[in-house]
Amino acid sequence: MNIKFYPVDITYSIEDGKPLIFLYGRTAEGEQICVIDDSFKPYFIVTGKPELDALKAVKQDDYVVTDIVKAKKNLNETETDAHIVYVNLPKAAPELQKLARKIKGVTGAYEHDIPFTRRYLIDKGITPLTQVIVDAEKTTRDFRVPCYFAKNIKSGDETATPLKILALDIETYNPDNKLDFKKNPILMIALYGEKFSRVITWKKFKTEDKTIEFVQSEADMLARFVELVHQFKPDMITGYFTDGFDFPYIFERAKILKVKLDLGLDNSALEIAGRKETEAKIAGIAHIDIFKFIKRVIGRGLKTDSYSLDAVSKELLGKQKHKVDMDHFFKVWDKGGEELEPFCKYNLQDTLLTYELTEKVLPTLIEFVRIMRLPPYDINRMPYSMFVEWYLINQAHQRGEIILSKPEHTEEGERMRERIQGAFVYEPKPGYYQNLVVFDYRSLYPSIIASHNISKGLVNCECCKDAPKIETERGTFWYCQKRKGLFATIISDLILIRAEVKKQLKKKSDNLLAARSEALKVLANSFYGYMGFAPARWYCIECAESTTAWARHYIHKAIDTAKEAGFTVLYSDTDSVFLLLEKKTKEQALALMDEINKKLPGLMELDFEGYYPSGIFVSLKAGEGGAKKKYALLNEKGELKIKGFETVRRNWSYIAKEVQQNVLSIILKENDPKKAKNYVREVIDSLRKNKLEVSKVIIKTQLTKATGTYTSVGPHVAAAQRMEAKGMTVSSGSIIKYVVIKGKGKIRDKVKLPEETSQDEYDGEYYIQNQIIPGIERIFAVLNINVDDLMSETKQSSLFGYEK
DNA sequence: ATTATCCGGGG
DNA sequence: GTGTACGGATAAT
Secondary structure, rough: EEEEEEEEEEEEEEEEOOOEEEEEEEEOOEEEEEEEEOOOOOOOEEOOOOOOOHOOEEEEEEEEEEEEEEEEEEEEEEEEEEEEEEEOOHHHHHHHHHOOOOOOEEEEEOOOOHHHHHHHHHHHOOOOOOOOEEEEEEEEHHHHHOOOEEEEEEEOOOOOOOOOOOEEEEEEOOOOOOOOOOOOOOOEEEEEEEEEEEHHHHHHOOOOOOEEEEEOOOOHHHHHHHHHHHHOOOOEEEEEEEHHHHHHHHHHHHHHHHHOOOOOOOOOOOEEEOOOOOOOEEOOOOEEEEEHHHHHHHHHOOOOOOOHHHHHHHHHHHOOOOOOOOHHHHHHHHOOOOHHHHHHHHHHHHHHHHHHHHHHHHHHHHHHHHHHOOHHHHOOOOHHHEEEEEEEHHHHHOOOOOOOEEEEHHHHHHHHHHOOOOOOOEEOOOEEEEEEEEEEEHHHHHHHHOOOOHHHHHHHHOOOOEEEEEEEEEEOOEOOOOOOOHHHHHHHHHHHHHHHHHHHHHHHHOOOHHHHHHHHHHHHHHHHHHHOOOOOOOOOOOHHHHHHHHHHHHHHHHHHHHHHOEEEEEEEEEEEEEEEOOOOOOOOOOOOHHHHHHOOOOOOOOOEEEEEEEEEOOOOOOOOOOOOOOOOEOOOOOOOOEEEEHHHHHOOOHHHHHHHHHHHHHHHHHHHHHHHHHHHHHHHHHHHOOOOOOOHHHHHEEEEOOOOOOOOOOOHHHHHHHHHHHHOOOOOOOEEEEEEEOOOOHHHHHEOOOOHHHOOOHHHHHHHHHHHHHHHHEEEEHHOOOOOHHHHHHHHHHHHHOOO
16 A cells, blocks of 8 residues: 655664664654665675675674675765675674775775664655655554555655644752752643643642643653653654753653653653763654754844743744742742642743744754755754765765765864864954945855865866866865866755745745755855864865865955955955945946956855945954954944944943944944034933933843852852842842942942942942943044043033033 | 863753 | 764863
């Protein structure tokens, strides 16, 4: 019979000396099933012309060679003699390849370090979460889902994946602010899915809430949890930091209480892997720790600098956690009764947030799963470098290119010491400027790699000595012009695929398409970093060196062409150029861009980033000439674009940020230094006279450890201690708010909490010197306004009671 | 400056 | 498991 289904998870096991692949997933009809395939054989590859009889005879313990097949392959992008050496067991490959290397005629052994289940997906061209059509027959097995034996398996149409998601969260007994898996019980477990919400707890109280379910004990709660998961039959269990907290905690408690956690669809137990950083695995169900995915993949695009469930939910969903006093949860538990209900609701809200966050980022996760052809469990835990690597592995296999091995430890160490010359920065003179245009190279590094055919196997080929060459500190490099390289092909493909996606996206906006476009962009941009990444299989320092060298070449080219055309170049960093128009027009600048573009090879292109009526460039520190990455621009819409200033930082008071922003705004919009000066003077004056309200002088700093453990007590620690003295609980991660008040001694002795500070108490002089002045002094330096002068004049003016 | 270490998330 | 942390910030030298 033919079954259409969507694989979610993949495992393998050995039965009767033979490896079996288990694909778990959901059918188009919505049934959860397992498809078993016994047809796939483990193997590795040898290059050279081996003595076949000797190679065939290679064995160790139970490991034997079962077959050898001659194959045409490329090694490092050059044709090579190769043989595929089939072995009886997956683990035989890494062992037997060591012996195979010693056989006469063998020049190398490869592809012995690819995990078996991943090997299966690559070779069969099967993509998780994407339709697979399998010719199968029913088989009997003691699994939780019906099993089928595969006779033939192939990929099907791209359609929406039917997925059942279940979110999980636990609350624990926690009396001394220390998480103790061994001592403290789990008090509640919440589950949330489509048309399903439940909180299980083991202390009964009166409630109308039907979602709360009471059991007799912690052990019963754990058993009930397992039962509910089996009833719900999720494809995906999702949680927030469940790899590091909820599942390891459940695991430890179940061990102590002797509860079976047979969550796996093959009846296997929940598995906790890793010593320092744990991972939780359930056979057949994709456990997604959405915190990990958000932090590693989505996080770059978020404004929040905390990845707490509360902060992330607020930004992505516009929803937050319930506010309850977690510090006293254990007391409420001890006492029992109806006061426990808000904690149940809090527990459930966390699962709701987790569920919705998962729904929100799932398109991106699915896109990565499809591009990298790896299970969602793996994608969830993978760093970017590995996205590039597994994409390369898939592409290499399709092209008959031998997958290179991971470097040995010593090799990796040597690579770590290799440094490459970075990007070019043209430092601007600090100053105030008008009429600027900004150009930047679109996807500079990827387009260089594609256009110059930069690839590991093509460095300084013998056949193309007349290819374009690039000088670097490491030597002169060129790349073969006769063959298209692996990197270049893959990157041009990525760029073209993305252009197509963007075209579709223009026709109609779509979540999945947008995620796809973003994933492809990020992937292309990661190639440069990958080439210089020590543990990379396709590590190529010459390629990385050539890429930055060409980048420097092209940015210089743009700068020189602009200068020749009579433009003043103000600033340049990596891929962008800032020009002053002076007497020239925007049209002339655009013509210059066209001229530069005409001479660029391949996919490279200089883009018009924008026109700015005014801008200010500020030196980083007094004495340091340049103003690298510290500038503010005003666009034609009147919006400020601020780079590198302190305005966004949390540990500055509101008034400091406000003054800096307003000064920049006055300068850029009105070009009126006098007005800016007077404005600051007024603020200084109102600080001196304590006219400004307390709320504007609150400083916020995050506490990073418990108050008692600090060796040097900073102002925020002193404030935290005050809070503790008042019976409030603070802990690592709390944001401490404080105000500096008048008085003598160290700052930490002059700290008060905002609610205990009256308006005439705060130390205006402190705020002027430590918050206002540092934020504006470099801006004023550019405008030749003397800050000391500003201060004394204010003193006078306030003394005589008039403004100058 | 450069190198080692600590930490996040979770209650 | 045919493989495994990572990246950023802060403290220490």
